[in-house]
Amino acid sequence: MRLLPALLLCVLVLCPRWGMAGDVLTVDIYGPGQTKVNLFIADPLPREASVPLSAVPENAPATLQQYIQSFCAFLPFFAMVPGRDVVGGPSPGGYLAQQIDFGRFKLSRVDVLVTAAWQPQHAGLGDVELRAFEVFSGRLIIGRGYTVQNRQQLPEVAARFCADLMEALTGRGDFFRSNLAFVKRDGQRKQIFMSTAQGVGVQQITNLDGVCMSPSWSHDGQRLVFAFLDQKGHSICEWNRQTRELRRFRMPGSTVISPAFTARGTIAVALDMGGSPDIYELNADFSIARVLEQHWGIDVSPDFDASGTKMVFVSNRLGNPHVFVKDLASGSLARVSFEGKYNTAPSISPDGKLVVYSHMIGGQHKLFLADLASGVERQLTFGPGNDEDASWSPDGYFIAFSSNRAGGYQIYVTTKHGDEPILIPTGPGESFAPAWGKL
Amino acid sequence: MKRFGLLGVALLAMGLMVAGGCAKKVSSTPAGASATASTGGAGAQGGLSEAERQKMMAIEKIQANRIYFAFDSSELTQESRQILTEKAGLLKANPSIKLVVEGHCDERGTNEYNMALGERRARAAKDFLVLSGVDAGRIQTISYGEERPVCTESNEACWSKNRRDEFRAQ
Structure with a gap:
């Protein structure tokens, strides 16, 4: 956000040739069948032929192109077209619609073409104009201009452009306007970190002498809550993003497990006060407000939909851990997971329709998705290792999770359709327990 | 041992x-x-003093033996009950000793559920000791979930060592 004043963003008026509403390229990311869009990101060009691209310092044009490439690779509805597959060569010949021979790109089956035009400036790296065209009609999908002061702003420029492009095509661009909190191992300790959802700007939040666990963002993305364990026992911590203040509270009972924010901003947490963990809602001063779920069995891992009417959680009341959903208004309870004997760590989609959780199969955890309306459960992730700690993105399309499929635990992202998981780079060392929040 | x-x-x-x-x-x-x-x-x-020496020996014995659990279980085995019965006798004979029961899990479960399971394992031992006549106020429980394994290999021999209660007396 600090970059905002420096990042003079202006929408370009480029006389777009809007097609008929029915002709506009759109991608339904929520529907049963997901469209694939062939995307080609052209090499950057100088805005004026007389000023070479090399006049832009710090190799900024190529770096920005790489960021856009890598960010678009997170979107599974994009199929990246390599330059060698473009008939007549990869150069579009210009960055404006009237300069581009869209016929060559049609022949190359490109659906969306992205161009970049740079103009060096005396202060900062320069101005860049980014455009995305619908190749079939030649229509300008989006055009954006940015003044880039320094190299550190390049990923934010790429994220803003990708957010707008995704929004123009799908109606939602939240993926590029959200962040992840996660746990990283620090010797015997575990600390909370955060980054953008693309793994940019990784920063350490805590430096505590113990084990931080189960981070969870408030729905407005301003507060983070997590459980903490040290030599003295369990406690609950809340971190304020604006003030960066960390508050820590000891709770009644001996164990603090899986705190989570409710839709109205209160905190729910599993506490062991009567011989087995039950789920409580807390007051603002962290005193106990009310019981949300109580049973002689284990009740942990609450998670809430955006409307605040549904809570999913794990209970072993039937002998093994299974996922349940509770209607908080009526108090009615329904079992979500039926297959297998070990179903844990649920996350409910913001619209309250889908639940993703870890299902143990063949001794390993895989993500499963349950449709609450139909009751159908299906496997979402495959391959080696364990897939755990699923967390829905605020737009209800992406799912972040931790997995040791390639060795140590790292953060990956897939979608509600079970698209191929993509690694989110979070730096050296293992990473766990991603929690999605708004920027 | x-x-x-x-x-x-x-x-x-x-x-x-x-x-x-x-x-x-x-x-x-x-x-x-x-x-x-x-x-x-x-x-x-x-x-x-002799009494202190006796207490130190009792502490050593109480801490010596761990008890172990089956996967996703907090049920005490027959062997665990025998071990806990011995610990109960030592605690009753040494009323100044306080005990912390630590519940641990193997790596296979998920973190949050394991934290709850570790608590249940610690609580199972505490309940047994209390039923055996030890004052509940002398016993604390803490769950470490899967955070403190004694064995880090990924096989059943190792996992079975990690599904345990440990006893810290003082």
Whole structure:
């Protein structure tokens, strides 16, 4: 956000040739069948032929192109077209619609073409104009201009452009306007970190002498809550993003497990006060407000939909851990997971329709998705290792999770359709327990 | 078990030295002098009473044996009950000893559920000890979930060692 004043963003008026509403390229990311869009990101060009691209310092044009490439690779509805597959060569010949021979790109089956035009400036790296065209009609999908002061702003420029492009095509661009909190191992300790959802700007939040666990963002993305364990026992911590203040509270009972924010901003947490963990809602001063779920069995891992009417959680009341959903208004309870004997760590989609959780199969955890309306459960992730700690993105399309499929635990992202998981780079060392929040 | 025996003796020796206030004396003993004599001297100079020595031995015995659990279970086995019965006897005979029961899990479960399961395992041992006559106020429980494994290989032999209760007495 600090970059905002420096990042003079202006929408370009480029006389777009809007097609008929029915002709506009759109991608339904929520529907049963997901469209694939062939995307080609052209090499950057100088805005004026007389000023070479090399006049832009710090190799900024190529770096920005790489960021856009890598960010678009997170979107599974994009199929990246390599330059060698473009008939007549990869150069579009210009960055404006009237300069581009869209016929060559049609022949190359490109659906969306992205161009970049740079103009060096005396202060900062320069101005860049980014455009995305619908190749079939030649229509300008989006055009954006940015003044880039320094190299550190390049990923934010790429994220803003990708957010707008995704929004123009799908109606939602939240993926590029959200962040992840996660746990990283620090010797015997575990600390909370955060980054953008693309793994940019990784920063350490805590430096505590113990084990931080189960981070969870408030729905407005301003507060983070997590459980903490040290030599003295369990406690609950809340971190304020604006003030960066960390508050820590000891709770009644001996164990603090899986705190989570409710839709109205209160905190729910599993506490062991009567011989087995039950789920409580807390007051603002962290005193106990009310019981949300109580049973002689284990009740942990609450998670809430955006409307605040549904809570999913794990209970072993039937002998093994299974996922349940509770209607908080009526108090009615329904079992979500039926297959297998070990179903844990649920996350409910913001619209309250889908639940993703870890299902143990063949001794390993895989993500499963349950449709609450139909009751159908299906496997979402495959391959080696364990897939755990699923967390829905605020737009209800992406799912972040931790997995040791390639060795140590790292953060990956897939979608509600079970698209191929993509690694989110979070730096050296293992990473766990991603929690999605708004920027 | 052998490891714990040796560890216990080492801890007892350390305890004797610390309680006797002679740690510096031992470390500054000139070469060739007898460390045993120094330690013995500390005891003779009023370090540990017989009651304290008995308590130290009871603590060592209480801490010595862990109890183990099946996967996703907090049920006490017959062997665990025997071990806990012995611990209950020692605790009742030494009413000044306080106990922390630590519940642990293997790596296979998910973190949050394991934290709850570890608590249930610790609580199972506590409940048994209380039913055996130990004052509940003397026993605390804490769950470490899967955070403190004693064995880090990914096989059943290792996992079975991690599904355990440990006992810290003081």
